[in-house]
Amino acid sequence: MNDQRRVVIVGAGPAGVRAAETLVAAGIKPVVLDENARWGGQIYRQPPADAGFERSKQTLYGFEARKADALHATMAALLPHLDYRPDTLAWACAPGRLDTLHAGRETGVPFSHLIIASGATDRILPVPGWTLPGVYTLGGAQVALKSQGCAIGRRVVLAGTGPLLYLVAYQYVKAGAHVAAVLDTSALSQQMAAAPKLALQPATFAKGLYYVGWLKTRGVRIERNVTLVGIKGGRHVSGITWQGARSGAPNETLDCDAVGLGFGLRPETQLADLAGCRFRFDAQNRCWLPELDAGGRSSVPGIYLAGDGAGIAGADAAELAGRRTALALLDDLGVAHPRGQGMPDAATLDRRLQRIAVFRAGLEAAFAPPARAASQWPDTMTVCRCEEVDAGTLRQCIRSGAAGEINRLKALTRVGMGRCQGRMCGEAALALLSTETGKPLEAVGRLRSQPPVKPIPMSPALYTEGVTEIPEDARDE
Numbered sequence: 001m002n003d004q005r006r007v008v009i010v011g012a013g014p015a016g017v018r019a020a021e022t023l024v025a026a027g028i029k030p031v032v033l034d035e036n037a038r039w040g041g042q043i044y045r046q047p048p049a050d051a052g053f054e055r056s057k058q059t060l061y062g063f064e065a066r067k068a069d070a071l072h073a074t075m076a077a078l079l080p081h082l083d084y085r086p087d088t089l090a091w092a093c094a095p096g097r098l099d100t101l102h103a104g105r106e107t108g109v110p111f112s113h114l115i116i117a118s119g120a121t122d123r124i125l126p127v128p129g130w131t132l133p134g135v136y137t138l139g140g141a142q143v144a145l146k147s148q149g150c151a152i153g154r155r156v157v158l159a160g161t162g163p164l165l166y167l168v169a170y171q172y173v174k175a176g177a178h179v180a181a182v183l184d185t186s187a188l189s190q191q192m193a194a195a196p197k198l199a200l201q202p203a204t205f206a207k208g209l210y211y212v213g214w215l216k217t218r219g220v221r222i223e224r225n226v227t228l229v230g231i232k233g234g235r236h237v238s239g240i241t242w243q244g245a246r247s248g249a250p251n252e253t254l255d256c257d258a259v260g261l262g263f264g265l266r267p268e269t270q271l272a273d274l275a276g277c278r279f280r281f282d283a284q285n286r287c288w289l290p291e292l293d294a295g296g297r298s299s300v301p302g303i304y305l306a307g308d309g310a311g312i313a314g315a316d317a318a319e320l321a322g323r324r325t326a327l328a329l330l331d332d333l334g335v336a337h338p339r340g341q342g343m344p345d346a347a348t349l350d351r352r353l354q355r356i357a358v359f360r361a362g363l364e365a366a367f368a369p370p371a372r373a374a375s376q377w378p379d380t381m382t383v384c385r386c387e388e389v390d391a392g393t394l395r396q397c398i399r400s401g402a403a404g405e406i407n408r409l410k411a412l413t414r415v416g417m418g419r420c421q422g423r424m425c426g427e428a429a430l431a432l433l434s435t436e437t438g439k440p441l442e443a444v445g446r447l448r449s450q451p452p453v454k455p456i457p458m459s460p461a462l463y464t465e466g467v468t469e470i471p472e473d474a475r476d477e
């Protein structure tokens with residue numbers, strides 16, 4: 001591969017691996033940057049090589065064990081044919097170049113074509129007490145189980161909404177952890193109303209129903225259409241309080257020592273933003289997404305997006321989208337598509353992705369985040385934990401007329417300026433701004449990304465000893 005054709009993939013989850021597989025089959029050797037130590041992404045996350053414990057793929061991934069094994073095996077076979085860089089964080093993007101961090105050193109990675117398969121993270125809507133030790137995101141609870149072989153507590157409550165809520169509960173109970181309750185803020189009626197769309201993917205729909213039934217037979221309490229009142233505790237979580245759907249229902253408190261909290265997933269779009277891609281508001285995902293064509297091409301020539309980082313659609317769709325985006329890239333390079341070897345063509349991929357898109361619309365309707373949550377947040381509740389900004393501070397700024405747009409609110413209050421760069425608090429700040437101004441989410445602006453997209457160390461060694469460009473003897477021929 002010459003310097004005019006340097007393809008880089010960010011992410012080694014389902015989308016990134018299938019994109020790499022397609023490119024390699026076409027004779028291209030891509031660079032694959034993986035923030036994790038081992039490929040698989042979040043959904044098919046592998047334990048560390050020296051984890052000190054052994055759990056089978058069946059135990060780790062349940063019904064998805066075969067898919068996980070297939071993806072892991074594919075990437076293992078690809079390793080001699082690509083430049084795989086694990087434990088590498090892509091923290092900034094400029095024209096033709098990514099800034100990465102590995103082992104404490106900064107390295108510039110040039111590219112002619114870039115596939116961003118950055119995945120997703122938990123959507124967080126805060127509740128009083130959410131910053132207490134012992135409160136984790138649902139994704140964090142899943143990481144603990146897969147990577148460390150442990151549960152987040154001895155008596156766990158999982159709360160929020162979304163398919164991940166029930167999946168994590170199932171995985172925890174299956175592993176022997178004690179899940180005291182699953183508290184779902186979505187109503188059973190809205191989930192049943194979405195059933196016709198969900199039935200378009202019968203196997204996936206059946207798995208979701210199975211998880212719920214299986215949990216109930218194991219004595220796990222499941223409450224739907226709840227309002228989360230708050231998480232109790234002093235130096236650590238001691239319980240969670242909620243209110244049932246019945247009018248005038250009293251608050252109920254359940255003792256626990258850990259809470260997994262999440263309201264679905266949101267795409268990781270910071271690199272696309274830094275790359276200069278145009279965005280549009282997507283009502284289904286309730287967030288701003290990069291503008292893409294059917295092949296995953298962004299508004300910036302040579303930059304493509306695939307998987308949940310382009311819009312939440314799940315692991316199966318991510319694999320298809322990874323392949324589809326790679327085919328679009330090959331078209332742009334004038335390289336023939338690989339044939340055979342289980343490689344579907346673009347039209348087949350488009351049809352499969354469309355079917356999943358209808359199913360996904362059903363999921364979003366079934367597990368919509370609580371629409372009026374922000375109106376119930378007390379002024380004293382922390383919204384931005386990095387900068388310790390509470391809801392009252394944000395409300396005062398908005399009601400004074402000083403801020404009616406999210407970036408103005410950020411400038412005046414520092415919400416979203418901390419270590420997480422708004423990845424945890426950005427959605428909450430937008431929800432509060434929308435509620436206070438009476439404007440829809442798309443009318444209060446988009447939180448602009450800033451490098452670094454995730455925290456990086458600030459030390460002299462990073463700059464005086466770090467590699468700033470690819471050495472000549474390490475470049476592809």
